[in-house]
Amino acid sequence: MGDNNSAQYVGIDEVPSPRAVGINKVSLLPLVFLIFYEVSGGPFGVEDSVKAAGPLLALLGFLVFPFIWSVPEALITAEMGTMFPENGGYVVWVSSALGPYWGFQQGWMKWLSGVIDNALYPVLFLDYLKSGIPDLADGFPRIAAVLVLTAVLTYMNYRGMTIVGWVAVLLGVFSILPFVVMGLVSIPKLEPSRWMVVDLHDVDWNLYLNTLFWNLNYWDSISTLAGEVHNPKKTLPKALLYALIMVVLGYFLPLLAGTGAVPLQRDLWSDGYFSDIAKILGGVWLRWWVQAAAAMSNMGMFVAEMSSDSFQLLGMAERGMLPEFFAKRSRYGTPLVGILFSASGVLLLSWMSFQEIVAAENFLYCFGMILEFIAFIQLRMKHPAASRPYKIPLGTAGSILMCIPPTALICVVLALSSFKVFVVSMIAVIIGLVLQPCLKHIEKKRYMKFSTSSDLPDIDHITNEGTLLG
Structure with a gap:
């Protein structure tokens, strides 16, 4: 994912945004870890893959799945994110290719998916702590812990x-x-034969694919805050590459240690089981360290996801898709209204179970990704001369072929969804289809103020200019 500049492309007008004056930009190293937390945050939550399919398929899944899904999504994010280095990310991509109506649908589904995703992290946080602090398992202490955690991380x-x-x-x-420590202490206890255990007649394919999909997606989320990144046209592709390596190793190596050094009991492989493995391999001290790391990881995933969700709303407001007050920043340069909306959604959804949250989130996310793939191909075909500081080294045919495997995977994930998840997700989609015309009516009647920032690039103007000069 290195730089790929070509003389035939015309650069997007890079007049500094007055909204970002005086605000420190995110540099490469923090950006790598923000992507890491958008996608992963560590191996917490991958345990269900072993429960669903056994060690061999779990290990193979986290080796093969990245090539089917993560690599194409990261490459598309690198190209499109450098093509449109502004807040709003994939909403701007889809709007430019398919029009503002579908851009809004993309924004609605991905924002809702992100908020649902963020509702997971208080759940995972408490699941890891409840073995050491049983009072956090349910009741008022759990509710209070969710409220306090959400408030602190939102601040x-x-x-x-x-x-x-x-x-x-x-x-x-x-x-x-x-x-890293757990991997080292596991070496003397490893039995490679344990990695080969598989029973194709006893696989929960729905849980298996949803677990893989949830743990290896959201590479595009970082695009929604590209406007906050220092030199995004160079920094973003590098950060995506480094984060991709971190994520894959961060899943595969702990699974290798846990399944190879501990006798298999598939029923025990559920959220929080890595802390038990740590106790078996290293003692109580390592168990507490893993539990503390899980807590810290969920904090990191929460703040990264909320940043993405709130800046997406800000970017949509700057493009005139949402009322102007969504674009207002706090004195720290952050989208206050977007943060409050995203935090409210998290609190409303935090009562759901882990599996329900993952399934509903994946369903909405799949619809959004289909629109992204279509937008990517459409812009390649319709605007070949537009500025692409990073360009995937594939022509139009190669780009279409690259999108086929992840699209097929999306169809499988959607087909395996439960009826309950299907109904809830379709209701959410229908709300988005109706919400956009309602907002346009509100704008027309001037019940709320909508405005489009004048310094944002216009894809049609840019590509027309590129065609003339290319």
Whole structure:
């Protein structure tokens, strides 16, 4: 994912945004860890893959799945994110290719999917702590813990992207280290034959694919805050590459240690089981370290996802898709209204179970990704001369072929969804289809103020100019 410049492309007008004056931009290292937390945050939550399919398929899944899904999504994010280096990300891509109506649908589905995703992290946080603090399993203590955690992390987002970025770095290092230690202490106890256990007649394919999909998607989320990145046209592709390596190793190596060094009991492989494995391999001290790392990891994932969700709303407001007040920033440069909306959604959804949250989130996310793939191909065909500071080294035919495997995977994930998840997700989709015309009516009647920022690039103007000069 290195730089790929060509003389035939015309650069997008890079007049500094007046909205970002005086705001510190996110540099490469914090950006890597923000992507790491958008996608992964460590191996917490992958345990269900072993429960669903056994060690062999779990290990193969986290080796093969990245090539089917993560690599294409990261490559598309690198190309499109550098083509449109502004807040809003994939909403702008789809709007430019398919029009503002579908751009809004993309924004609605991906924002809702992101908020649902963020509702997972208080759940995972408490699942890892409840074995050491049983009172957190249910009741008032659990509700109070969710409220306090959400409030603290929301405030951290309010204080600015620089703080969020460097907090992500510190949390990331702390979260990764105990698994490095666990891997080292597991070496004398490894039995390679344990990795080969598989029973194709006893596989929960729905849980297996949803677990893989949830743990290896959201590479495009970082695009929604590209406007906050220092030199995004060079920094974003590099950060995506480094984060991709971190994510794959961060899943595969702990699974290798856990399944190879501990006798298999598939029923025990569920959320929080890595802390039990740590106790078996290293003792109580390592168990507490893993639990603390899980807590820190969920904090990192929460702040990274909320940053993406809130800046997406800001970017949509700057494009005139949402009322103007969504575009207003706090004194720290953060989208206050977007943060409050995203935090409210998290609290409303935090009562759902882990599996229900993952399934509903994946369903909505799949619809959004289909629109992204269509937009990517459409812009390649319709605007071949547009500025692409990073370009995937594939022609139109190669780009279409690259999108076929992940699209097929999307169809499988959708087909395996339960009826309950299907109904809830379709209701959410229908709300988005109706919401956009309602907002346009509100704008027409001037019940609320909508405005489009004048300094944002216009794809039609840029590509027409590129065609003339190319």
